[in-house]
Amino acid sequence: MSATGVKIAAVGRYAPERIVTNADFEKTLETSDEWIVTRTGMKRRHYAAPEQATSDLAIAAARDALSRTNLTAQDIDCFIVATATPDYPFPATACIVASALGAIDKPAFDIEIACSGFIYGLTVGSSLVRAGVYRRVMLIGAETLSKITNQKDRGTAILFGDGAGAVILEASETDSFLSSELGSDGMKPELLQVAIGGSRRAADAAALDAGEQFIRMEGREVFKFAVTKMIDATDVALRKANLEKGDLDFLIPHQANRRIIDAAAKYLEMPPEKVLVNIEEYGNTSAASIPLALSEALDAGRIKDGDTIVFVGFGGGLSWGAVCWKWVA
Numbered sequence: 001m002s003a004t005g006v007k008i009a010a011v012g013r014y015a016p017e018r019i020v021t022n023a024d025f026e027k028t029l030e031t032s033d034e035w036i037v038t039r040t041g042m043k044r045r046h047y048a049a050p051e052q053a054t055s056d057l058a059i060a061a062a063r064d065a066l067s068r069t070n071l072t073a074q075d076i077d078c079f080i081v082a083t084a085t086p087d088y089p090f091p092a093t094a095c096i097v098a099s100a101l102g103a104i105d106k107p108a109f110d111i112e113i114a115c116s117g118f119i120y121g122l123t124v125g126s127s128l129v130r131a132g133v134y135r136r137v138m139l140i141g142a143e144t145l146s147k148i149t150n151q152k153d154r155g156t157a158i159l160f161g162d163g164a165g166a167v168i169l170e171a172s173e174t175d176s177f178l179s180s181e182l183g184s185d186g187m188k189p190e191l192l193q194v195a196i197g198g199s200r201r202a203a204d205a206a207a208l209d210a211g212e213q214f215i216r217m218e219g220r221e222v223f224k225f226a227v228t229k230m231i232d233a234t235d236v237a238l239r240k241a242n243l244e245k246g247d248l249d250f251l252i253p254h255q256a257n258r259r260i261i262d263a264a265a266k267y268l269e270m271p272p273e274k275v276l277v278n279i280e281e282y283g284n285t286s287a288a289s290i291p292l293a294l295s296e297a298l299d300a301g302r303i304k305d306g307d308t309i310v311f312v313g314f315g316g317g318l319s320w321g322a323v324c325w326k327w328v329a
Contacts, residue, residue, distance in 0.1 A: 005090040005175025006129040007328040009071075009136070009168045011023065012064030013295040014057050015046040015282065020146075029154045036158050037280075041258020045161025047146040053087045053272040054164075055096040055098030058142035058195070061164035061291075062101055065138070069168065073101035076168070077134035079108040080125055082117025082141045082287040084316065085148060086110060089197070115254050115315025117141055117287030118165075121181040122323050125169045130177060138288070140166040148194055150214035150229050159257075160215065161283035165291025177227065178308075178324040179240035181233045184317045191218045191225075191307035223260060230254075230264040233322035234312050245269055247308055252297070254304075254313030255279040255289035263271045264312070286315065305329035 021044050022033040036042055048057060058081055066073065079101075081094035094108035111121045113196050118141040125137040142164035149160045194215055196207040203213060231252060238244060253261050258279055267276045276293045285292060290311050297303050305327060312322040 001058060001260045004130060004132055004174045005177070006169050007172035007176045009170035010060045010065045010068040011291060011294050011295040011298055012068065012166045013025045014060035014064060014164045015292070016048045016052060016057065018047045020045050020047050022158070024156055027149065029157060031154055031158065036098050038240065039259070040159065041277070042158065042225045042283045042304045043113070043280040046163055048144045048162040052144065054085050054142050054144045055087050055093050055100065057162065057164035058093065058097045058140045059100050059128040059168070061142065062097060062138055062140055065166040065168050071136070071168070073098070073103040076103055076138045077106065078128060079103065079106060080111060080121050080137060082111045082113070082121040082139070083143055084112060084117065084286055085144045086112070090215045091154050094141070100252040102260050113315065113317060113319050115256060115284070115286045115289070116313050116317065116319040116321050117315070118290045118320035119311055119313045119323055120182060121287075123182060123321070129169050129171050130175070135171045135314065137169040138166060139169060140164060141289070141291050143286040144289050145215070145284070145286055148213065148215055150211055153214070155219055156217055159284045161285050161293050162287045163282055165288050165295055167291055167294070174328050175212060176326050176328050178326055179237045179245070180321065180323045181236040181240065182321040183229070183233065185321040186317060188318070189209045189316070190216070191221050191318060192216075223257065225262045225318055226256060226260045229314050229320035230260070230312050230322075231267050234264070234268060234310050235319050237310060237322040237324045243308065243324065248274065248310055249307040250274050250276055250297070250303065250309045252276045252290055252293050252309055252311050254315070255282065255293060256284045258312070303327055
């Protein structure tokens with residue numbers, strides 16, 4: 001038993017103004033709206049402006065979350081940013097975000113586990129609150145994937161968008177955190193990676209000329225992995241929470257590909273109205289996708305007090321995870 005519970009006190013979101021449609025890709029790639037929708041479920045995605053960094057999106061989402069409460073940034077005890085597209089290799093983007101919000105001197109750090117970032121962050125942030133280390137933690141999933149996407153590569157250009165979602169985790173007498181299941185397999189990082197810019201290989205002229213600064217993905221291998229791991233992680237998280245598939249009110253998956261989501265939902269026997277999907281508007285926003293979907297669902301009044309939710313995702317690493325959550329209004 002934990003000394004205290006945790007709940008999500010508020011959720012906020014931000015998407016950049018620029019919208020890129022499938023019709024835009026028809027002008028530059030050998031593709032069509034029908035081809036993209038059939039294979040991914042995507043119709044639009046939002047792109048950050050050239051001057052916008054990931055921290056700018058994260059700050060906007062955090063401010064939106066704070067505006068839905070009576071809290072200020074100074075009331076937040078710790079800031080976590082989950083991102084695969086930080087402003088810099090260092091310092092951590094979370095440090096920039098916290099200071100910009102006016103929370104100077106507060107602890108802040110990043111989690112870099114690609115599209116699994118929100119799931120990992122929710123587990124870490126909730127643990128800090130439940131252990132009594134902090135009363136409130138701001139967790140933000142934020143990405144500017146358009147900046148690391150090769151717009152000439154049809155296999156990846158159509159997939160990725162930019163955005164940010166923020167949740168405020170707060171100590172609560174009623175515990176929303178029911179269970180977590182996380183995992184990784186780093187045997188084949190080349191299946192989904194940005195190959196240069198780290199200590200393995202510098203971003204030298206030859207690498208840049210070869211386009212290795214962009215996302216590279218083995219789509220078929222990642223697809224098979226994603227479906228299997230989303231199902232397995234959800235099964236384990238439910239078992240840890242002593243729940244069954246029929247106890248679920250909502251599944252909020254990482255928005256990577258509509259076919260992946262549909263395959264997982266079919267196995268879990270989740271009807272469409274219980275699977276929250278907004279991939280047609282945002283594309284794959286990596287660590288931002290789950291909080292973006294959660295924020296929209298709350299604004300639409302779909303999620304009610306007492307609902308049981310599974311957040312589930314997968315990403316580079318390769319990595320995966322699921323969190324079982326009881327919603328507390």
